[in-house]
Amino acid sequence: DVKVTQSSRYLVKRTGEKVFLECVQDMDHENMFWYRQDPGLGLRLIYFSYDVKMKEKGDIPEGYSVSREKKERFSLILESASTNQTSMYLCASSLSGHAPRDTEAFFGQGTRLTVV
Amino acid sequence: LAKTTQPISMDSYEGQEVNITCSHNNIATNDYITWYQQFPSQGPRFIIQGYKTKVTNEVASLFIPADRKSSTLSLPRVSLSDTAVYYCLVASSGNTPLVFGKGTRLSVIA
Numbered sequence: 064d065v066k067v068t069q070s071s072r073y074l075v076k077r078t079g080e081k082v083f084l085e086c087v088q089d090m091d092h093e094n095m096f097w098y099r100q101d102p103g104l105g106l107r108l109i110y111f112s113y114d115v116k117m118k119e120k121g122d123i124p125e126g127y128s129v130s131r132e133k134k135e136r137f138s139l140i141l142e143s144a145s146t147n148q149t150s151m152y153l154c155a156s157s158l159s160g161h162a163p164r165d166t167e168a169f170f171g172q173g174t175r176l177t178v179v
Numbered sequence: 180l181a182k183t184t185q186p187i188s189m190d191s192y193e194g195q196e197v198n199i200t201c202s203h204n205n206i207a208t209n210d211y212i213t214w215y216q217q218f219p220s221q222g223p224r225f226i227i228q229g230y231k232t233k234v235t236n237e238v239a240s241l242f243i244p245a246d247r248k249s250s251t252l253s254l255p256r257v258s259l260s261d262t263a264v265y266y267c268l269v270a271s272s273g274n275t276p277l278v279f280g281k282g283t284r285l286s287v288i289a
Binding site: 067093094096103105106107108111113114119121122153155157158160163165166167168169170171172173 | 211213215220221222223224225228230266268270271272273274275276277278279280281282
């Protein structure tokens with residue numbers, strides 16, 4: 064089974080801190096994604112990466128950056144955490160082939176981040 | 180990127196069939212339609228995917244009309260454990276982002 068692991072389930076940080084959220088997948092997937100989920104807003108894409116050192120902005124990249132130095136690891140960075148970044152963060156991965164099921168995304172359990 | 184529109188919420192009694200419709204008017208030729216299910220405090224998980232006509236698996240059926248501008252997820256005889264948020268997604272394979280919408284919150288009532 065594909066496993067996507069996020070480093071923390073719960074995290075509490077102070078305003079202004081630099082925050083790192085880590086995600087690791089074990090199935091050699093090319094694509095990796097970071098989403099945030101807030102009540103009533105669904106899943107919103109922050110960034111995605113389709114290869115090592117490659118990144119593309121999603122719908123809400125402001126206040127975030129990402130790093131992908133190795134294929135299996137995709138990090139989300141909050142440069143200076145703010146209270147409006149309190150949210151559930153979900154990481155996902157998928158293949159980038161052209162078979163239909165290659166669009167299937169596998170998600171981690173999520174990190175609930177609280178910024179105080 | 181094709182955007183999708185779904186009802187915000189639906190209620191159903193146990194044992195009923197539930198149909199959730201998703202509109203995707205700008206779907207591209209290479210796009211597949213995929214549905215995900217998300218339980219509280221978990222990440223979404225894949226339940227079914229299709230390109231056209233009808234697809235059925237052990238969990239659900241997916242109906243897609245010829246113009247592919249909409250799709251309907253059908254859950255037969257729902258139970259309380261089917262209470263979840265259901266997301267419709269259209270995407271082509273390759274290096275494309277997977278953009279989810281707000282989903283449909285299904286509440287199954289005893």
